Amino acid sequence: MHEMSLCEGVIQVLEDSAKTQGFTRIKTVWLEIGALAGVEIEAMRFSFEAIKKGTMAEDARLEIIDRPGQAWCLPCAKTVAIKQRFDACPHCGSYELQVTGVVVKPSRTPS
Ligand SMILES: [Zn+2]
Numbered sequence: 485m486h487e488m489s490l491c492e493g494v495i496q497v498l499e500d501s502a503k504t505q506g507f508t509r510i511k512t513v514w515l516e517i518g519a520l521a522g523v524e525i526e527a528m529r530f531s532f533e534a535i536k537k538g539t540m541a542e543d544a545r546l547e548i549i550d551r552p553g554q555a556w557c558l559p560c561a562k563t564v565a566i567k568q569r570f571d572a573c574p575h576c577g578s579y580e581l582q583v584t585g586v587v588v589k590p591s592r593t594p595s
Pocket residue numbers: 557558559560561564573574575576577578
């Protein structure tokens with residue numbers, strides 16, 4: 485499952501930042517999921533619950549932030565908001581868009 489490997493990546497990033505930032509416990513994991521990321525949020529929650537066991541995120545709560553779809557417009561040279569993967573740029577009408585906003589960002593709640 486796509487979400488399963490995404491979650492493995494999330495735990496990996498968390499454990500790496502734990503090492504560099506010197507924390508040992510994670511209370512909350514925030515994920516920003518772009519609308520065009522092709523990620524099922526329910527599958528993501530399910531995978532997280534399964535994968536966190538035995539890791540330092542074992543007691544962590546998963547918070548998911550839905551982000552609107554975004555793309556990089558080559559002619560405009562900026563990020564624009566789109567609703568679907570094959571939408572045209574709302575500013576110049578170009579189809580030379582590269583979909584972004586598909587990043588899953590784990591982070592620690594500032595304490
Ligand atoms: Zn444009």
